[in-house]
Amino acid sequence: MPTPKVCVLRAPGTNCDLETAFAFEMWGANAERVHLFRILEKPETLLDYQILCLPGGFSYGDDVGAGVVFSRKLRNPLSDVFGRFLSEDRLVLGICNGFQVLLKSGILPNGSETWPPPATAPATLTWNENGRYTALWVRLRVAAESNVFLRGIEDIELPIAHAEGRFVTHNDNDAAWVEKHIALTYHDANAESSSPSRSAPAVLPFPQNPNGSMANIAGLSDSTGRILGLMPHPERFIHKTQHPNWTRQANGANEEHGAGAQIFRNAVEYFQ
Secondary structure, three states: OOOOEEEEEEOOOEOOHHHHHHHHHOOOOEEEEEEHHHHHHOHHHHHHOOEEEEOOEOHHHHOOOOOHHHHHHHHOOOHHHHHHHHHOOOEEEEEOHHHHHHHHHOOOOOHHHHOOOOOOOOEEEEOOOOOOOEEEEEEEEEOOOOOHHHOOOOEEEEEEEEOOOEEEEOOOOOHHHHHHHEEEEEOOOOOOOOOOOOOOOOOOOOOOOOOOOHHHEEEEEOOOOOEEEEOOOHHHOOEHHHOOOOOOOOOOOOOOEOOOHHHHHHHHHOOO
16 A cells, blocks of 8 residues: 555644644655544544544643543544554554543553553543643653654654643552553653663653653553654654754754654555
């Protein structure tokens, strides 16, 4: 299938769908911005796509928590079609608010393995430790090398912009499953203590870990490597000039694309 179809699923309050669709299209995908209401009217429409992306924004105004209302739409009226989508050879990407939706709906961490998911998710993304909306650039280390979206990436720098990005579990004994599903961790490139292993030995301080997430978690993967959720915004760094210091970077003159572009390229090339 040389030209995969991408469903960039938006809801009231989504505001990153245009640039996210563009990021897929720059690698040859056919990306369509689809409103959630359209899928609710005809759920089987979702199966027309090979890639599903839940972009960033403030779905339903985050009125009862980031991603909560959107996630309930996926768990209940769309449960059957999502079960089929997740069980087949398709990809799912959730960015920022989309990551919140994936986690709170139960699509992450286990994908189709535990679908439909239990009523209570084993973890959540809650308010940043500083209690404020935070926007800055962060360094990340890849922990899930087998994840389709992260192939060929070891370290990456991306921008974040969120108020509820702190990853926490509901049970202190959940370290085993958390470590298994870590995809990306916040990373301090200047600290010798930063470890390339899946879980960092200690929570990094602000701003390296901008929200205080346990184990410095910035993203999760399911066990198949076909689902990725992350708080940073790769669609905001697909051109080198989007980086605030692009003229000072040693390879800035030679790199056409920003580091985030590789995530979208990997997804498209998976079907080519």
